[in-house]
Amino acid sequence: MGTSTELEAPQYSHMRDISSASDATVVPQRNTTPEHPVRTKEPxxxxxxxxxxxxxxxxxxxxxxxxxxxxxxxxxxxxxxxxxxxxxxxxxxxxxxxxxxxxxxxxxxxxxxxxxxxxxWSRCLRVDRAVFMYLREGFRLFALYVGDWFYRKIAGAKVSVKSNIHYGSPRPNMRLDVYVPLNSDGPTDANARPTIVFLPPQLRFLPRGRILFSSLGRNLASQLECIVVIPDISTYPSGGRIPQQMEDTRIVLRWVAEHVTRYGGDARKVYLAGHGQSGLLALLVPVQQAVVQARDLEELGKGKEVPNGLRDLSIYAREVLVPDIAGIIMFSGIADVDRHIIYESMQGVHNISLVRRICGPTQKTSLQHSPNHLLYASRNFDVKRRLPQKFLLIHGGLDQSVEHIQSEMMKELLRGISVTDVRLSVYEEIGHWGIILGLMGRMRGSTSRAVTNQLFAFLHD
Incomplete structure (x- = not known):
């Protein structure tokens, strides 16, 4: 049985100065979204x-x-x-x-x-180990998807699904699904439900990850009494890097603010969630906007000196106005890209990983896409009131893909800027995919029940 522990986070001694990081590429100008890379023909x-x-x-x-x-x-x-x-x-x-x-x-x-x-030889062994680990988790994910399909055929649906909805992405064939509990009263419900927007992590060779996570959407909607939205998000390399992914995320949030009430959701209680690299995406969208807005206010008010590294920072797709986010839910998420790339290098898998390609490729861009570094660099600004005021960080203690110190450092930094409602749980016997797979498996097991109770309390407090 996995037990949840709240760990004391280390201090900020490893934080790098963004302004001193190496930069081999041109930093995008403010208010612009960099073009995605063009995929060249394979030799x-x-x-x-x-x-x-x-x-x-x-x-x-x-x-x-x-x-x-x-x-x-x-x-x-x-x-x-x-x-x-x-x-x-x-x-x-x-x-x-x-x-x-x-x-x-x-x-x-x-x-x-x-x-x-x-x-x-040693790197080959480490790559082989990673390949077998991801194949194992991939089979489990596929088995849960197939099992959920048969279960729904036999037991019947408890959730209504509105699927294949265009949400306005500039990239083709980007859609979302909405999962609504069958007892939801729609727009006339006086007690509108909270809404979880879950960003599916990018899975190699599966450009439409939202379909594979359909059982997660059904289970969360049913067990948590909430509306769940799972969108398609641009994938690397065909759809671009993190700027394009953040643009899609902002457009999804705008769509949710405009349409979720017709499904019985509360537009004031939108929670953004993600797993692994998509957890980074969920975290970076509000953090980047909050840091840039606080920096601009400091420059206009002639306040504290702005670090050089933050002067180049911009809000991707700033023209897409997004609503206030009630909270962030991060499952085994990445908060420090630079540290994670170093960790992947030690694991021998950095060359086959997506993180450096999506969030880099230079050290400076990696730091600018790291919520931990952005919050640390802007710690003297008034960032708190521009951030969501609730954070739930859940990590597996046996996670060998993303260190649980990522979530611990995130908690410490948020507490350092006076965000009071920050909840961290590390489940000691759970790996990288264990929590999500448990939530997809109709909530069986003590750990899945504990996580479900945490999520319910977080949404309905």
Missing amino acids: LRTSISRFIIWVFVSGGTLSLPAMVVLCFVPILGLFVLPAVACLITALVYGVSHLAYLLLAQEDAPPRRTLPFVTWS
């Missing part, structure tokens, strides 16, 4: 290499069990055992190279001939 040699390695890894994985059995056959085993050792070694390289060919070619270092892969 033929990369496609051929990927196909060859895919065939080898598939065939080698299927033949390995039979070869292991043959190792126990007298005499024959003497010849098969070296072949098994060679095959395992080749598969260690093959799996990591396949991961690089699938995930690491965007924004890769310049290569003259061969595609970008790693030949470090």
